[in-house]
Amino acid sequence: MTSELGVTAQAPPPTTGPPDAGRAPAPGGPASGCADAGPDAPVPERGGPGFWQAVRPLLLRLHFYAGVCVGPFLLVAAVTGLAYTTTPQLEQVLYRHELTVSPVPGSRPVAEQVRAAARAVPHGTLQSVEPAATPTASTRVAFGVPGLPDGYSTTAFVDPHTGKVLGTLRTYGDWLPVRAWLDSLHRTLHLGEFGRNYSELAASWLWVEVLGGLVLWIGSPRRARRLRRTLLPRPGAGRGRTASWHGALGLWVAAGLLGLSATGLTWSLHAGTSIGKIQDALHGSTPSVATALPHRAPSPGAPGARDAGLDGALAAAHRAGLSGPLVVTPPGGPGVAYEVKENKRSWPEAQDSVAVDPVTGRVTAHLRFADYPVLAKLTRWGIDAHMGLLFGLANQIALALLALGLIAMVLLGYRMWWRRRPTRGEGRRLPRPPARGAWRRLPGRVLAPAAVALCVLGYYLPLFGIPLAVFLVADAAVGAVRRRRAAL
Numbered sequence: 375m376t377s378e379l380g381v382t383a384q385a386p387p388p389t390t391g392p393p394d395a396g397r398a399p400a401p402g403g404p405a406s407g408c409a410d411a412g413p414d415a416p417v418p419e420r421g422g423p424g425f426w427q428a429v430r431p432l433l434l435r436l437h438f439y440a441g442v443c444v445g446p447f448l449l450v451a452a453v454t455g456l457a458y459t460t461t462p463q464l465e466q467v468l469y470r471h472e473l474t475v476s477p478v479p480g481s482r483p484v485a486e487q488v489r490a491a492a493r494a495v496p497h498g499t500l501q502s503v504e505p506a507a508t509p510t511a512s513t514r515v516a517f518g519v520p521g522l523p524d525g526y527s528t529t530a531f532v533d534p535h536t537g538k539v540l541g542t543l544r545t546y547g548d549w550l551p552v553r554a555w556l557d558s559l560h561r562t563l564h565l566g567e568f569g570r571n572y573s574e575l576a577a578s579w580l581w582v583e584v585l586g587g588l589v590l591w592i593g594s595p596r597r598a599r600r601l602r603r604t605l606l607p608r609p610g611a612g613r614g615r616t617a618s619w620h621g622a623l624g625l626w627v628a629a630g631l632l633g634l635s636a637t638g639l640t641w642s643l644h645a646g647t648s649i650g651k652i653q654d655a656l657h658g659s660t661p662s663v664a665t666a667l668p669h670r671a672p673s674p675g676a677p678g679a680r681d682a683g684l685d686g687a688l689a690a691a692h693r694a695g696l697s698g699p700l701v702v703t704p705p706g707g708p709g710v711a712y713e714v715k716e717n718k719r720s721w722p723e724a725q726d727s728v729a730v731d732p733v734t735g736r737v738t739a740h741l742r743f744a745d746y747p748v749l750a751k752l753t754r755w756g757i758d759a760h761m762g763l764l765f766g767l768a769n770q771i772a773l774a775l776l777a778l779g780l781i782a783m784v785l786l787g788y789r790m791w792w793r794r795r796p797t798r799g800e801g802r803r804l805p806r807p808p809a810r811g812a813w814r815r816l817p818g819r820v821l822a823p824a825a826v827a828l829c830v831l832g833y834y835l836p837l838f839g840i841p842l843a844v845f846l847v848a849d850a851a852v853g854a855v856r857r858r859r860a861a862l
Contacts, residue, residue: 426593428815437586439845441787444579449784451576454560455634456777459762459770461553469550472531472541477509481534484513484684484702491515491530494539498528500704503684504548504717506534507699516545526554548701548717570643571837577638578645578838584631587624616793620786627779634776637756639835648834658749663727663741665711682735687712690730694737698724705732711739719763723754 466473484505491513492500498517506513513534516527522544529545532538546554562569639645653659682690684702691700691714703713711729718724725743730736746754758764762773813821832839 429820430590430593432813432816433586433590436845437583437590438791439849440579440583440586440841441784442791443841443845444575444583445784445787447572447576448580448583448780450563451560451573452777452780452784454556454563456774456781458553458556458560459774459777461549461556462762462770464552465550468552469543472543473512474510475506475512475533475535475540478535481506482537484688486537487513487532487534488515488684490537490539491532492517494530494542495519495528501527503702503704505688505700505702512540514548567643573638574642574645575837575841577635577642578835579841580638581632581635582838584624584628584635588628591621591625616786616790620783620790623779623783623786627776627783630772630776631780633756634760637760640753640757642837644837645835652834653749653753656749658747658753660750660753661741661746663713663715663729664739665705665713665729667709667711667731667738681732682712682730683732684712686735687714687730687732690714690735690737691728694728694740696726696728716743719758720766721764723758723764725754 484503487505488500488503492498492515495517498519501516501518503516504514511534512531514529514531516529519528522528526544526546528542530542531540533540543551544554545551546557549557558564561573563572565572640649650659684704687702688700691702696714696716699717701715701717703715705712711731713727713729715727716724723743725746727741728737729739731738743751755764759769760773762770765772816824828839828842832842
């Protein structure tokens with residue numbers, strides 16, 4: 375991988391002659407990059423070394439500008455993501471009183487626990503119930519309360535053995551306050567919908583930086599002969615050692631960063647909508663169990679209405695084979711069934727759900743996770759892995775290492791760029807980027823399809839396409855100004 379900055383490997387700037395003409399070749403590793411010829415080398419009509427010598431400067435310049443401009447967004451996303459990986463342990467420490475109970479024989483009916491929770495949240499509307507899954511866990515009862523932000527609830531925690539309310543917390547889904555706060559920091563910087571653009575920008579360019587660096591590294595034949603130096607940073611000092619560390623880190627974490635980029639885009643603001651439309655077109659969207667009933671049953675709780683109740687719905691779900699942590703959603707009106715869903719998001723996932731008729735207490739629909747479309751399963755697994763849920767502590771550690779690797783590579787990339795600045799009487803200006811105008815040396819048969827592909831990607835990933843257009847316009851404007859000055 376060769377570039378001035380990015381999240382993958384990095385290389386020193388291309389020279390105008392062979393590597394041994396007045397300068398030693400850069401050290402091995404994806405970060406160092408060996409320019410086999412300068413950016414002004416002629417381009418043959420067909421493939422070969424000359425073709426790569428024409429493509430490499432263009433990729434190098436894109437990788438450089440993307441790294442310099444998007445690097446801060448990647449750095450913030452990595453730091454906030456690193457903080458988010460600690461949330462399962464933070465929750466257990468901060469909310470131990472609400473989450474854990476003393477195990478004693480027997481437990482109160484779920485309906486009784488809900489009545490106790492309702493007294494603690496008198497103005498709330500029951501949204502869902504998550505009965506205690508273990509003898510030491512509390513029952514969670516979520517209520518919608520006027521005035522809360524969209525998606526938030528007031529959750530009461532009840533001791534299932536005594537029916538005593540342990541406390542109430544404002545939650546986002548099943549996330550407790552510290553996780554909800556750190557999640558919002560990572561996704562939006564607490565700036566609302568506008569803030570989601572920052573994380574989507576980072577995810578939209580992360581894969582570009584990773585793949586660009588990999589292509590630049592793979593394209594140099596010397597890299598294959600020096601793989602060992604790539605995997606292990608070389609000793610020494612100076613810019614070459616910085617490049618070696620940057621490149622080695624890039625190669626080690628490339629696959630993980632590509633996964634984070636892809637999964638992050640699936641629920642982003644703009645690209646997520648496009649991905650959702652593609653999933654729908656491919657019949658790969660996540661299904662939901664049918665809760666509409668063929669008869670119009672009275673609302674549970676209405677005068678004279680018969681209701682199997684929460685305990686009856688849970689009993690029916692257990693008979694249908696559901697197990698582990700369960701979440702019960704009560705009917706929202708007449709003709710609607712209870713929904714009972716498994717909520718185990720670690721491997722292997724358990725996401726089966728059933729609909730239970732409140733009048734008869736019978737299961738009217740059963741949706742198994744095994745029957746989900748493949749794309750829906752991949753989306754579920756990817757999101758849970760991105761959140762550190764799929765493989766438990768091992769998943770958290772892997773995410774933390776990826777975040778640390780990304781932070782290190784961004785900082786090393788900026789250091790490499792800064793070390794190129796002029797010194798000793800040459801002025802204190804910023805370091806120069808890779809040479810401009812590399813695209814003009816590309817054959818039309820390469821440039822045309824590449825331009826079409828970039829336009830398509832920019833349409834579906836607008837926070838990739840818009841910044842790319844800004845890069846190109848700004849670069850062209852700077853070039854025009856410099857040419858005009860040179861002509862004067």
